[in-house]
Amino acid sequence: MWRHREAAHRAIALLEAEQELQENLGSGAPQLDASTLHSWVWGSVQGLWSSGHFREAVGAAARAVNAQAQAKLERRDASEAKLLSDAFSTNPPTPGHPRLRLCENDGGDTFKNRHDGAGNFARGVYAAIRNPIAHEEDEELEENEALEQLAAFSILARWVDSAAVVKAS
Template sequence: MTYVPDAPNTVGFWGYKFDQPKAEVQAAAQIVEQILDRVLPVWRTAEWEEAARQPMWRHREAAHRAIALLEAEQELQENLGSGAPQLDASTLHPWVWGSVQGLWGSGHFREAVGAAARAVNAQAQAKLERRDASEAKLLSDAFSTNAPVAGTLVCA
C-alpha cells in the first residue's frame, strides 16, 4: 500500500492505493485470511479502530498483531503458558473432528465438545452393536478384563 497525498492546493483528498494489481492483492488475501483465522481467530470481528481511507485495513491490523504474536509465541509460552500439551484439533480422529469442525471453527467450543462426545458414543455403539448402554457404561464394558456376558456385548 502506498500513501497518496493531497494534490497541490487541495485538502482532504489523500488516501492509499495498492502497489500490486487488485486481483493479486485479493488472491494473496485468501491465503492471509486462512493464516489469520488460525493465529488470531477473532480478527474478523474484533473492535479495532478503523483506519481512515485504507482498503483492507482490518487485514493489515490483524497481520501486524499476528506477526507480533508469532514472534513472541515462544517467550509467551515459557512465561505465561500452562505447560499443558498442545493439540492440533485437525489431527483428531475423523469421527471427532469431522463432526465438530464447523462448530469449532465458528467459536462454538462448548457445543463442539458436546457434539464430539456424542459422535464418539454413537460410533462406539455402532461398532460394538450395542444400543442398551452408552458413554461410561458402554466403554467400561467394552474395555473390561472380565469375561463377556452373553447378550450384552458383541465384539467385532
C-alpha cells in the first residue's frame, strides 16, 4: 500500500514540475482551441480533423460556410466569393440579391469599411485558401496551418451568421 502512495506522490510531483516548467519556459502565447471555432466550421470538420485529414477539413469548412450563406440568403444562383461579395455589397438590395448587414448604415465610414472588408475577406479566403485545396493535388496540410485556415473561415462564418438579411422592398 505504501508503494502505491509513494508512486502517487511522485506522479503528482512530476505533474506539478511539468506545469511549473510550462509556466516559466513556455512562450506564454495564447493557444487556439478548435472547439471554440464557429459551429458551422468546427461542426463540419471534427471527424476529418481527428483522423488527420486537415486539407479535407479546411475544404469541408469552406463548403459549410458557403452552404449556410446560401441558405441564409435564400440564393442558389451564386456561391462562395461571388455570393458573399454581392451579399456584403454596400449597394441597396435588389430583387434576388439580398444584402448582409453587419451594422446600420449611418452614413459614416464604418458601415462602408466593415462591408467592403467583409466582402474582400470572403473573396480572399475562397480564392487563396479554398481554391488551391479544391483544385490542386498538393500534400497534406500541416496541422497548425490548417487550424489557421479554419480560423479564417470561422471569422467569415461569424460575420455571415450575425449579419441581418436585408431584402429589396
